Amino acid sequence: MQKKYLIFLCCLFRIVSNSQNLVDPLTPSNALPLGLSASIGWTLNFSDEFNGTTLNTTKWNVDNISYSRIAMPSINVMYWYWKTQNTTVSNGNLVMTAVKQGDSTMYCGSINSDKKYTNQYGFYEASFKIGDPNKGVNSAFWLMGSNVANVDGTGNDGAEIDIFEATWTTNKAQSSIHIDGYGAYHQANPIQYTTPNLFTGYHTWGLWWTATFMRIYYDGSLVAQYYDTKWIPWVPERIILSLTPGWGLSGKSYFTNQPLGLLTQAYVDYIRVWKQNPTAITPVGDDNQKDIQVQVIGNEIQINASSIIALINVYDITGKVVDQFSPKANFYRTYLKKGIYVAEAKFAEGGEFCRKKFVVY
Numbered sequence: 001m002q003k004k005y006l007i008f009l010c011c012l013f014r015i016v017s018n019s020q021n022l023v024d025p026l027t028p029s030n031a032l033p034l035g036l037s038a039s040i041g042w043t044l045n046f047s048d049e050f051n052g053t054t055l056n057t058t059k060w061n062v063d064n065i066s067y068s069r070i071a072m073p074s075i076n077v078m079y080w081y082w083k084t085q086n087t088t089v090s091n092g093n094l095v096m097t098a099v100k101q102g103d104s105t106m107y108c109g110s111i112n113s114d115k116k117y118t119n120q121y122g123f124y125e126a127s128f129k130i131g132d133p134n135k136g137v138n139s140a141f142w143l144m145g146s147n148v149a150n151v152d153g154t155g156n157d158g159a160e161i162d163i164f165e166a167t168w169t170t171n172k173a174q175s176s177i178h179i180d181g182y183g184a185y186h187q188a189n190p191i192q193y194t195t196p197n198l199f200t201g202y203h204t205w206g207l208w209w210t211a212t213f214m215r216i217y218y219d220g221s222l223v224a225q226y227y228d229t230k231w232i233p234w235v236p237e238r239i240i241l242s243l244t245p246g247w248g249l250s251g252k253s254y255f256t257n258q259p260l261g262l263l264t265q266a267y268v269d270y271i272r273v274w275k276q277n278p279t280a281i282t283p284v285g286d287d288n289q290k291d292i293q294v295q296v297i298g299n300e301i302q303i304n305a306s307s308i309i310a311l312i313n314v315y316d317i318t319g320k321v322v323d324q325f326s327p328k329a330n331f332y333r334t335y336l337k338k339g340i341y342v343a344e345a346k347f348a349e350g351g352e353f354c355r356k357k358f359v360v361y
């Protein structure tokens with residue numbers, strides 16, 4: 001009996017140690033998602049600051065494939081491969097390198113967290129210096145579910161979540177959700193947006209993922225959002241950071257006319273994932289304020305006020321923040337699943353708060 005108890009303690013210690021090892025000790029203790037309020041209540045769940053000289057293989061797998069992925073004939077990359085030697089760590093960065101290996105062959109770098117870290121919901125953030133698209137590449141930060149190939153008309157059982165792809169030579173990027181595999185039943189929901197100063201230094205991309213919405217942030221500003229739950233995964237997904245041939249370009253200048261050897265490199269300064277605390281704030285009940293009205297139409301919630309709203313928080317019955325936004329208007333619309341909620345509005349003038357309880361049936 002004593003032996004079994006000791007074995008149990010050893011297993012428990014390993015589980016706790018592995019969980020703690022997923023947070024980089026060099027991540028600042030006060031680090032919070034860029035663009036969101038600390039009042040939501042965040043706990044760091046995973047991070048890598050990419051210090052040292054080697055990749056942390058307790059968190060990451062380095063992609064190394066012997067078969068070519070889908071060709072990119074628009075830039076004459078007919079064969080391309082992720083190779084171990086094209087992914088390194090140096091000077092506090094993950095470095096992914098694109099190389100012209102032959103007249104129509106590219107080698108590039110990628111890492112993934114499959115079977116080492118998967119997560120469902122929270123806030124994902126990475127600081128990226130993208131590779132030069134003029135050299136025919138696409139820099140990307142994305143998530144992948146194990147059942148993405150399953151065809152059921154939704155992404156609830158798993159999807160490809162492209163937090164961002166930067167493949168154009170102008171200041172724009174794209175977020176996208178892919179569901180139902182990549183064959184005849186494939187569906188995608190891409191959103192393009194402007195990305196000021198994209199080619200200057202590092203920029204931060206974030207994803208706030210909940211059961212009812214996904215929001216994409218660029219340097220702390222909201223740039224894309226998904227509310228239709230058809231597109232939202234309700235299962236854990238793995239992280240992927242990659243450099244690939246650019247699918248958004250066409251012409252010989254991007255690859256064909258480039259000399260053999262180094263094309264460009266993408267750098268990742270850090271990646272962090274936070275989970276929301278389930279009892280971050282306990283909201284009060286209905287304040288019966290006349291300054292805020294909540295109208296529920298199905299799962300659509302419309303919040304109206306007589307004054308400009310600086311900040312909206314929506315809490316569930318446990319006190320967890322399930323939505324937060326700065327409308328800077330007297331109207332806000334969101335979508336929620338069935339439950340009891342409290343909407344809290346902070347007004348721009350005077351900084352006053354008012355709250356209203358409501359139910360989604």
